[in-house]
Amino acid sequence: MTSLFENYKRAPVAFVRGEGARLFDRDGKDYIDLLAGIATSSLGHGHGGLVEALSAQAAKVLHVSNLFEIPEQEAAALSLVAAATRADSPWAEGEANAPRVFFCNSGAEANEAAIKLARKWGADSGRFEVVSNQNGFHGRTMGALAATGTAAYHQGFQPLPGGFRSVPFNDLDALDAAVGDHTCGVLIEPIQGEAGVILSDDDYLKGAAELCRKRGALLILDEVQTGIGRTGSMFAFQHYGVSPDIVNLAKGLGGGVPVGAVLARKEVALHFQPGSHGTTFGGNPLAMVAVAAVQKALVDEGVLNNAVSAGKKLRAALEDLGRRTSKLRSVRGVGLMLAVELASGDSAADLAARCLEHGVVVHAVRPETIRLLPPLVISESEIDEGVRRLEAAVLAG
């Protein structure tokens, strides 16, 4: 019996508590969490600083609306801008030109806001079209869905809003042919997450940035999954050394608290004026202290550095497992955004189910691909234990 919609296929387990990169189900059984709620609980579970910030804010005030000043929103924005513009970032700008931040509540909403911003920016020059990539994923709202160039997600929901076009990923010629006088923005995931952790070629993002500059379109990076330390850099654009006009964030941004954000170059951001766009919940004090707590942990507590070393360790362990079992074809990814290709014909869904039995959480992102997105705080011993359990699940197949 359920009172819920049936739009999710749920595994038969309920996690009721967590500690670091460990989750516990109703019976007290423990699991190593190699998924972090799909790249979201980046500080793991029960992180002291995050819990304290949320509890303290909950006791003060939860919500006031954007009709009023929200100091916590200013503080969260400042921490994101500082991270985006630090000296070694491709976005390093003087303070006067620093990017601006808009807060919303999810990844789809961040993309939606970015699409609207690009439209508004291009309105006076007849630019309206958004070019994105096939097999990308930008969310389930109508605009984000239209930008999601994957037919399966569109099925049954047509007609979708117009002004969208998608081209094959990592194909600069196709992008070159698609971007023209009507293009307001090129929307790209630096690493396609839902497609199964498909990396941009270095030349692709750089070429896209160059093309946008030449043709006068905005480069919009959907970093909803790659952002906030997932790849070992605060933003994937810093990893790839490209300078975008707009960056969209959500998943890891609040460490599990629902929040999204758009960062935009100042001159672009200022195309939104009072009345252009808004949200009731977006940027509320509770979500904002989560954003600030996550930033503080990533930078001051060395969590970003841990993402780099843990990523290397997990990847090496997976490659080793592949060599020893011949059950894994390949491992790919950056930082703690990893995918494992299974031996031909093996089912990722079956493996993910066996993993739960063996006490480790992974995601079957494609029929023969599992995706690993552990909390960025995962320790060496949690990785060792997680890989031991994964090995047991692999061998049980």
Ligand SMILES: *Cc1c(COP(=O)(O)O)cnc(C)c1O
């Ligand atoms: C998850 C995801 C989204 C959608 O985010 P929601 O919060 O589910 O709306 C958009 N883009 C990318 C790249 C994502 O991974």
